[in-house]
Amino acid sequence: MNVHITNIYGFIQDQDLRKKQNQFADAAHALGFMEMGIFNFDVSTDTENELSKRIDGIISSLQFNDLVFVQLPTGNGEHYDNLLINKIKAYNAKVCILLHEQIEYDYILNSADLIMPTSNELNAYLKEHNYTNVFYKKSINYEFNSNCSGLLSSDFYIKKYLIDAVDQLSQPVLDEQNENIIHIGFGLHDKTGHYSVWVGTAMQSIIDHTDSRVCFHILHDDTLSNENKRKLGQVANRVGDNVEFYLISNEVLENVKSQMSRYTIGAMFRCMLPELLPHLEKIIYLDADVYVNRDILELWNVDVNDYCLAAVKDEGTHDNSYSNILNKYTDFPKEKYFNSGVLVMNLKNIKARGNLMDMVIGFLDENLESNLPDQDALNILFEDSTKLIDTTWNRFVSYLRYEEKEKTVMNDYVYHFAASFPVLYSECKVDIEYYKTMCRTPWSDYETGNQIIRSVESLNDRISQFEKMLPRLSESGVKHIFYGHETKLLKKLYEYITLSENDYRVLKNPDYSFEDILPCKSLGALKQEEGPIIIYVLCESDNNTAIKNLEELGFENGKDFFVVQRIVSFYYGGFA
Structure with missing residues (x-):
């Protein structure tokens, strides 16, 4: 100092x-x-x-x-x-x-x-x-x-x-052992300089809904700029809360970067909380893309004395969108698989089991097929010591947009955008409330305008996709082929299309049950097609290799196949 x-x-x-x-x-x-x-x-x-x-x-x-x-x-x-x-x-x-x-x-x-x-x-x-x-x-x-x-x-x-x-x-601003202080952790990797606003908005939403004192612990790498660091401090300091920063060395996570290609490496930083905060017994960890619309004190008061973690069941398991790792760990009950975006972590109990980062990296080394790296590891490692809590603590915005009754009200939820974005042309109130909160952060001058531009570009992209589809759809006898599992999103697309008995789905490893609407064939079946076809692909299919697989077979994006999320409304799970 x-x-x-x-x-x-x-x-x-x-x-x-x-x-x-x-x-x-x-x-x-x-x-x-x-x-x-x-x-x-x-x-x-x-x-x-x-x-x-x-x-x-x-x-x-x-x-x-x-x-x-x-x-x-x-x-x-x-x-x-x-x-x-x-x-x-x-x-x-x-x-x-x-x-x-x-x-x-x-x-x-x-x-x-x-x-x-x-x-x-x-x-x-x-x-x-x-x-x-x-x-x-x-x-x-x-x-x-x-x-x-x-x-x-x-x-x-x-x-x-x-x-x-x-x-x-020179004495610490906050006494870590003070039970009246809530400790909240975030992981932050900001390679574009525009991710810090998500953490800042989450912090602002917490501050807006609690009278308790809060200490924010932000784990970051060298991508966090001094300007964004200053703004994060400004959010907390406005009301007398505190923020502490912890610089994570790039070398620490070098050997797991390949598995984190789809996700921010900052998600792995949470695994360092037990070692970085040796004097704390527990902490709340939150993903950056949450909006807290209730008093965080209620979550802080969840009793985890006999557990390592408290978490919410992942909503994706309702929709056959569960992690690949469950195909390997068949004894793990799908109904217990949790989302790691909202956690209460008993740091003392976790440390009693060993070094969390070492345990997670060891798990990933042995499970290269994991497609939700840190989340998969936490689920398997702490299956016997995770307390499942009420779903209101981690509601996926993308699913709430389906439900008419959820669109026009703000409930006492922790809203989780979960790889989505707020949509400014939405009828869903959480999108607008999130935007209003972002406007009250130190990033308002740039980021609020940036969100408007992004929303307009999204609308334009959806229109462009339909324009490209029309020539193929107008061909006589065109066959519809769908690449992926029959998720809620894919079934919504079925409603827009007049299906025929010749239509089917594909996957590398065919997956079909009597409850499915369309049969599923091997991906290789596409090579045998001679007539006009149009392929609708869920981009996450086959462990996020679907688009690459189609291109290797000679199919062209935007002509022969179309990404479902780019043509279906965000209300039903399309891209925002």
Whole structure:
């Protein structure tokens, strides 16, 4: 942790204020503090953007979790001082205000971690106005000298004053053992720079629905930019919550990257929580793409004393969309397979079984066919120690869009977009509420417009797919062939098409039961087709190799075959 102190320069009418700040800065320099120089000028000549950039330059040496002594007033006015404090706080830095003159900046004074008056008069003023964050040490009688413009009586006492404040503020902001603090973990891999907003929006939704204090633990790699790190800190700091960052080395997960090709490697970071947080007994882990529409305290209070995990059954198991791993572990009951996007983790019980990351990597080394890597591992490893909790804690938005009764209401759910996106032309209320919450995060300027563009592009793509399908559909005697299991999505597509007795499904390994509508043949059957055919493919079929398999057989995407998710409405599971 670095310690900084502000100091004023330039043409200053109030020479007494300059003298006070310079003397404190000189004492701080002797203690090794870093200086943030502030030039006095007519701030009204700056636009908001120019002023913001000017202050960014002043705090350019600031790192996350540093300590800053801000000497107030700066002489540049309340708006300037307010912006300065907010920018410093956005770095999760602790702010100690050295107050040299009486100011009526209630917001600024209340937002400080500590206020240190430099005269008896200011000390009395702060107490009279009931500020609760005024520095006070019962065992030390600091001497204020009225003969020296209200400064502490000597350089020795100034240094002592600063040192004691540093000692007090160096203590952890949150006591990890405090049962009144909820601990929540996220994994974050942000190679495009546009994934952090999902974590920030999830955090904002949590804060909006709880009165409890929260400490967010964000596990990230070197893809997280300083700007996004600052914004994540800003989300929590607005209401006095805390955020801690943990940098994960790229080498740690090098040997499982190939299995994570479809998923963000950040999902694996949750497996490091037990080792990174040795003093915590439990934590809530959440995927970034959740919207928490209820008090997270209720989830925190779930009793996991006798378990390693608490989780919600994966909704995909209702729809034959279960993981490939269950074809190997046939004794594992499908009704117990859980989604790992919302977990209560008993870190103490998990550590008693060994190093979680080592166990997960060992599992993946032995199960290369796993298509939901970390989720599969957690299910199999903790089958005997997972408490299944109410489904309201992890509801898939893509499934709720099917249900008319769910579209226009917001229920007490944790909504999980689960690889989907909010849809701005949706009738589903959670999409709009998610967008509204995103608009209140520090990413609103760019990301909210980006979501509008993405939604329009999605509509245009669906129209384009239909335009390409028309020539093939109009051919005489065209046969319909479907690539995949008979999921709810595929059955919805059946409703749009007049099926004939010659239509069928394909898979590498045919899967057919008496309940199926269409028979299933081997993928090789496509080679025997001579007449006009049109293929509808579920992109996740055959362990996400379906499109590649068709292209290797000589079929062209957008001409011979079409991805079901690109033509069926998002209400029924199509791409958003």
